[in-house]
Amino acid sequence: MKHPVDVHVGKRVRHRRWMTGMTQQQLAERVGIKFQQIQKYETGMNRISASRLWDIADALDAPVSFFFEGLDEREPAGQSRSGMPGDIMSDREALELVRSYYAIPENQRRRLFELARVLSDAG
Missing domain, CATH: 1.10.260.40 (lambda repressor-like DNA-binding domains)
Incomplete structure (x- = not known):
């Protein structure tokens, strides 16, 4: 067990x-x-x-x-x-998303983060 x-x-x-x-x-x-x-x-x-x-x-x-x-x-x-x-x-998709997120240049990453924040509030 x-x-x-x-x-x-x-x-x-x-x-x-x-x-x-x-x-x-x-x-x-x-x-x-x-x-x-x-x-x-x-x-x-x-x-x-x-x-x-x-x-x-x-x-x-x-x-x-x-x-x-x-x-x-x-x-x-x-x-x-x-x-x-x-x-x-522990979710492979979440890990790949995080890895991809940090591969994005910082200024674009901040804009993506703000977009995600707006989209999650819209739901």
């Missing part, structure tokens, strides 16, 4: 890997394991040992504490009080 902490840490590994644009294969090679093991970690199927988490954090250029962020703040049934999914950054 999957432990909720293992599932949370696995989701954070996947989140950080996506944010860096790294594949499971690339992460596995950096850590010295097979990509199937990364898959099992990311689903929470396998528990990540402290030393392996240290290696993963190093490979993903993140502090170990990153993988535990939000653990105390989890909302029941995966929903936040705002009605948005509790872990929006």
Whole structure:
């Protein structure tokens, strides 16, 4: 049976890997394991040992504490009080949107942000 902490840490590994644009294969090679093991970690199927988490954090250029962020703040049934999914950054589309947003030049990004703000108020 999957432990909720293992599932949370696995989701954070996947989140950080996506944010860096790294594949499971690339992460596995950096850590010295097979990509199937990364898959099992990311689903929470396998528990990540402290030393392996240290290696993963190093490979993903993140502090170990990153993988535990939000653990105390989890909302029941995966929903936040705002009605948005509790872990929006685990959604691949949301991550791609954020990555694309920051690739836009700053002056255009501000205008896009203002447009999004106006459109969300219109709804």
